[in-house]
Amino acid sequence: MILHLLNRSPVTSRVIDDALAAMGPDDRMLLIEDGVSGGLPAQALFFKNLAGRLFALREDLVSRGLLERCGEHVTIIDVEGFVDLTEEANKTVSWY
Amino acid sequence: MSGQETHDLEARDPDSVVDNSVTAGDLLVILRHAPHGSSWLREGLDTALVAAAFGQRVTLLFAGEGVLALLTGQTAGPLGQKGTHGVIDMLAMYDIDTLMVDGRALKSRGLCTDDLMLPVTLVEADGVVSLLQSHRLVLNF
Numbered sequence: 001m002i003l004h005l006l007n008r009s010p011v012t013s014r015v016i017d018d019a020l021a022a023m024g025p026d027d028r029m030l031l032i033e034d035g036v037s038g039g040l041p042a043q044a045l046f047f048k049n050l051a052g053r054l055f056a057l058r059e060d061l062v063s064r065g066l067l068e069r070c071g072e073h074v075t076i077i078d079v080e081g082f083v084d085l086t087e088e089a090n091k092t093v094s095w096y
Numbered sequence: 097m098s099g100q101e102t103h104d105l106e107a108r109d110p111d112s113v114v115d116n117s118v119t120a121g122d123l124l125v126i127l128r129h130a131p132h133g134s135s136w137l138r139e140g141l142d143t144a145l146v147a148a149a150f151g152q153r154v155t156l157l158f159a160g161e162g163v164l165a166l167l168t169g170q171t172a173g174p175l176g177q178k179g180t181h182g183v184i185d186m187l188a189m190y191d192i193d194t195l196m197v198d199g200r201a202l203k204s205r206g207l208c209t210d211d212l213m214l215p216v217t218l219v220e221a222d223g224v225v226s227l228l229q230s231h232r233l234v235l236n237f
Contacts, residue, residue, distance in 0.1 A: 002228055018128060018160055021200070024225045093234045 001026045003089035007033035007096050010046040019095040020049070030085060031056040031074070036064060041071035048073075057082060119194055119217070121153035124231035127162035131180045132173055137165055140237030141183045148190040156187070157219070157227060159198040162237075163205065166197065166212040184213060198224060 004023055010016040016038075023029065029050055031038045038046060039056040047054045051073070058078040061067040070076060077085065086092060125144045129136035148154045158166055170181040187193070199218040202208065209216060219227065228234055 002234075014160075015128075021221050022224045022228050024229060091232070091234060093228060094236055096236070 001028060001089050003027070003085050003092040004029045005092060005094045006031055006035040006038070007094070009034045009037045010043050011037065015095050016046060020046075022093070023050075026053075028053045028055065028085065028089070030077075030082065031060075032082075033060055036060045036066055039066060039070040039074040039076075041069075041073075044071050044073040055081070055085065118226045118230045119155055119196065120230040121155045121194065122232050123147045123152050123154045124157060124227055124234045125154060126157045126159055126234065126236045127165060128160040129237065130161040130164040131170060132177070136237050137162065137180050138183070140235070141165075141180060141187075143235060143237070144192060145183070145186070145190050148192050153194075154190075154192050155194040155196060155227065155231060156192060157196045157198065157224070158201070158216070159224070160201050163197055163201045163207065163212075166195075166214060166216065167207075168211060168213045181213070187214075196223075196227065 002024065004019050004027060006016060006019055006029055008015050019029065029047070031054070036056045037043065039061060052075075054074045055077050056070065056074045058067065058076050061070065061076065067076070123144070125140050127137055127140045129140075131137055144154050144156055165180055165184060170179050172179055187195070195214055195216045196219045197209075197212070197216045199220050202218070209218070
């Protein structure tokens with residue numbers, strides 16, 4: 001399993017297309033920094049093939065006022081969860 | 097080709113230039129930025145050269161705007177800024193001869209392999225997934 005880190009909004013950047021195209025069926029994606037706006041329900045469609053494999057970083061959601069606005073399509077984790085995900089992955093790939 | 101392992105699938109089918117058989121290596125460098133506009137492309141290429149100089153098996157994947165790095169006919173910038181085409185020419189000297197190009201990126205820009213300065217292997221979408229899995233380290237530029 002590869003952990004893909006995305007730090008750009010799916011709305012303003014097309015890097016998400018490259019990231020999704022590079023993801024295997026077991027790979028996971030973690031939204032960080034500006035990427036966490038992908039947690040909004042309106043953006044769920046971008047991630048429709050990632051059911052159960054999409055995560056967003058709590059700290060970045062909190063600072064942007066998005067924590068309570070997240071949709072069901074994303075699992076919220078904190079920095080410790082980030083570490084756990086990293087441990088479970090055999091490598092990480094950053095998309096920015 | 098010193099020290100370059102040829103994958104079994106390729107060995108059985110020497111004619112396959114466009115294929116999705118797995119290319120393995122130590123480091124996959126993904127280049128997603130065009131020449132001249134920023135230093136991302138140059139930094140990615142520099143990283144590849146350094147890794148190769150230290151004996152790592154390096155694969156380059158040109159994706160997105162990165163495919164423009166391979167176009168023929170590139171020159172220095174209007175103020176004489178060095179481009180990256182010179183570095184592309186040097187890749188073979190560093191034994192970096194596994195050049196993969198995202199076929200989707202090429203096609204969506206109306207380009208084909210005839211527009212490129214070096215022979216490349218085209219990768220379709222699923223091939224990119226295999227590339228990431230078959231390299232120990234992946235760096236994105």
